[in-house]
Every structure is written in structure tokens, then in C-alpha cells.
Amino acid sequence: MTHVEDELTSQPDCWERAAAEAPRHAKVLPAPGERVALVGCGTSYFMARAAAALREGAGQGETDAFAASEFPHGRRYDRIVALTRSGTTTEVLDLLHRVKDRTPTTAITADPDTPVRTAAGALAVLDFADERSVVQTRFATTALTLLRAHLGLHPGTAVTDARTALAQPLPQGLPECGQFTFLGRGWTVGLAEEAGLKMREAALAWAESYPAMEYRHGPISVSTTGTATWMLGDAPDGLARQVRETGALWIAGHLDPLAELVRVQRLAVAVAASRGLDPDRPRHLTRSVILAP
Numbered sequence: 001m002t003h004v005e006d007e008l009t010s011q012p013d014c015w016e017r018a019a020a021e022a023p024r025h026a027k028v029l030p031a032p033g034e035r036v037a038l039v040g041c042g043t044s045y046f047m048a049r050a051a052a053a054l055r056e057g058a059g060q061g062e063t064d065a066f067a068a069s070e071f072p073h074g075r076r077y078d079r080i081v082a083l084t085r086s087g088t089t090t091e092v093l094d095l096l097h098r099v100k101d102r103t104p105t106t107a108i109t110a111d112p113d114t115p116v117r118t119a120a121g122a123l124a125v126l127d128f129a130d131e132r133s134v135v136q137t138r139f140a141t142t143a144l145t146l147l148r149a150h151l152g153l154h155p156g157t158a159v160t161d162a163r164t165a166l167a168q169p170l171p172q173g174l175p176e177c178g179q180f181t182f183l184g185r186g187w188t189v190g191l192a193e194e195a196g197l198k199m200r201e202a203a204l205a206w207a208e209s210y211p212a213m214e215y216r217h218g219p220i221s222v223s224t225t226g227t228a229t230w231m232l233g234d235a236p237d238g239l240a241r242q243v244r245e246t247g248a249l250w251i252a253g254h255l256d257p258l259a260e261l262v263r264v265q266r267l268a269v270a271v272a273a274s275r276g277l278d279p280d281r282p283r284h285l286t287r288s289v290i291l292a293p
Contacts, residue, residue: 003280004133004202008265012162014129014142015154022149028106028122029150032060034078039068041091041289043136043194044083044143050190051147057186058151065190068092073099082107085131085139086288087114096120108143133280134287135201137265140194141258148258161259170263171251175270177228180205181219182264183212188233188257195232195264202279203271212236215243223248230264233257 022029030036036055038048045067052065066072068082068091080103084092087109096105096119107120110130117123129142148154180199184192192209199207210219213236215229223229223246230251231240243250253260272279 002133002269002278003131004135004137004265005269005279007131007133008137008262008269009166011138011141011262012159012166014126014138015145015159015162017128018126018142018146019149019154019159022146022154025124025146026150028124029147030055030061030063030079030081034061035076036061036063036079036081037071037075037077038063038065038081038083039071039092039095040083041068041089043140043197044085044092046190046194046197047140047144048081048083048190049193050187051144053187053190054148054153055151058153060151068095071095071099077103079103080105082116082120083140083143084108084116085110085136087111087116088288088290090289090291092116093119108146110139134282134285135198135268135279137198137262141261144258155256158256158258161255162262165255165259165262166266168263170267170270171249173249174228174251174267175274177226177249178206179222179227180207180267181215181223181227181229182207182209182232183215183229183235183239184209184232184257185212185234185236191232191257191261195230195261198265198268199271201282201285202268203275203277204283205268205271212239215239220246230260232260232264 040048048065052063056063105121107116108124129139182192182195196207196209199205225247228249229243
């Protein structure tokens with residue numbers, strides 16, 4: 001078993017622990033009414049996008065999400081929350097240092113014994129969700145679970161659905177597809193982006209992601225026999241029929257959307273194995289991007 005397989009199968013237990021520990025971290029996480037920016041890089045950025053949409057959609061305050069390198073320094077926020085598994089990513093550390101004197105900052109991290117300890121004003125540590133694999137699975141979903149629980153939006157079905165996602169076979173014919181498209185709505189747009197990234201990182205697959213309503217505006221043209229379109233969350237009316245009419249395989253998300261992401265992680269590992277790839281060591285990637293001065 002690869003590291004990533006071992007780590008992705010541990011997610012239900014990690015989610016349970018994160019949800020239970022959410023009250024302990026409440027003082028360093030956004031309070032209702034605060035104007036908040038969530039930042040990250042790669043997978044962490046996509047989790048930030050999902051969390052931002054959840055928080056603002058719940059009426060808890062204006063919430064934006066940015067890649068750390070694209071943060072708009074002309075804007076003012078009551079709190080900035082950075083997601084960083086390693087605590088060493090250059091863009092995140094540079095941002096935290098730059099805003100530290102004017103804005104309260106919190107870093108959600110797996111490793112507090114890294115430069116993020118001094119860069120951020122406060123830490124929420126999820127060391128039990130740390131990973132050996134380059135490809136993120138459990139840390140990302142556990143960090144999002146922490147934020148969902150903090151918002152009061154962690155459903156009791158999420159952990160059960162995650163166990164189902166690990167136990168059920170993948171849809172027949174899915175690993176053999178040559179191209180994958182992932183769709184989301186609202187907070188699950190970020191999950192769809194992460195799903196596409198997992199397929200590219202682990203399996204070198206042609207994978208894309210879009211807001212579901214945007215799929216008709218051009219991207220559906222790539223749908224054909226041998227491609228797959230996977231919906232994370234509820235699909236717009238009529239979209240499943242339109243995709244099937246192209247000859248593509250339509251996958252309807254029937255679990256909690258975060259649990260659906262677990263199914264995609266399994267797909268990425270399966271496709272990697274079929275192509276003779278090691279998902280623990282994706283080409284050109286490292287566990288953390290650390291740039292030379």
C-alpha cells in the first residue's frame with residue numbers, strides 16, 4: 001500500500017477528531033461577523049475556496065479566498081486564515097509576515113515546529129492528519145472539516161459517507177476513461193477544482209473542473225465516449241441528460257460532497273496504478289514549495 005492509500009483511508013477517523021476538537025480552536029478561528037480572507041496554495045487554496053463559500057453562504061460574514069501569491073494587499077480584513085500542511089510554503093510565509101503587524105492571522109497546519117510558528121499570530125494544529133505523501137488527501141479534508149465544524153456545518157452523515165466512499169467499488173468503466181471533468185456548485189466548486197488537481201498530480205490524467213452551470217458554456221464540447229463527468233453535490237436540472245447524450249459517462253454525487261472527494265482520491269490512485277505510476281512521488285512535485293531567496 002502506498003502512503004497516499006494509507007492516508008486517504010484514515011480520513012473518517014481524522015474527520016471525527018477534527019470535529020470534536022473544533023471548540024478548542026474556536027478562539028483562533030473566524031468569529032461571526034468578521035471580514036475574513038482564507039489563503040493557501042494548491043490543494044490548500046481549493047479547500048480555502050470551499051470554506052469561504054460555506055462561511056459566507058451561512059451568513060457569518062464576508063469571506064474571500066485567494067492563492068497566497070495573489071492576495072490583494074490593498075484590502076483590509078479582520079482576520080486572515082492560512083491553510084498550510086507543511087508550514088514551510090514560501091508564498092504563505094511571505095504573506096503572513098507581510099500582514100502580521102496589521103491583521104490578526106491564524107495558520108491551520110499539520111506541523112507547528114516549522115517557520116509558520118513565528119509567521120502566524122496563532123495556530124490550529126492538526127498534527128494527527130499530517131502526511132508522508134506529496135499528494136495531499138487527509139490533511140486537506142480534515143482542515144476543511146475543522147472549518148465546517150466551527151461553522152456548525154459539519155453534518156453527522158459526513159463521516160458515515162466517507163466510510164461508504166472507501167467501501168463501495170468505483171463505478172464500472174470509470175478508471176478506463178481518458179478524460180475527467182469535475183463539476184461543483186457553491187462551496188463544492190472548490191472541491192471540484194481539488195478533484196481535478198488530484199487526477200493531474202497522482203495519475204497524470206487529463207482533468208478539468210468547472211462550476212456546473214458553466215459546463216454548458218463551451219466545456220461540454222469535449223464530452224464524448226470515453227470521457228467522464230463527475231458532479232460533486234446536486235446537479236442542475238437537465239445537465240445529466242445532456243452529458244449522457246454526448247456519450248460521456250455521468251457520475252452523480254450521492255454522498256456528502258467531501259466524501260465524494262474521497263471517491264475521487266481513490267480514482268486517482270486507481271488510474272495511477274493502471275498507468276504504472278507511483279502516486280507518492282508525482283513527477284516535478286515536492287511536498288512543499290520552498291523558493292530560494
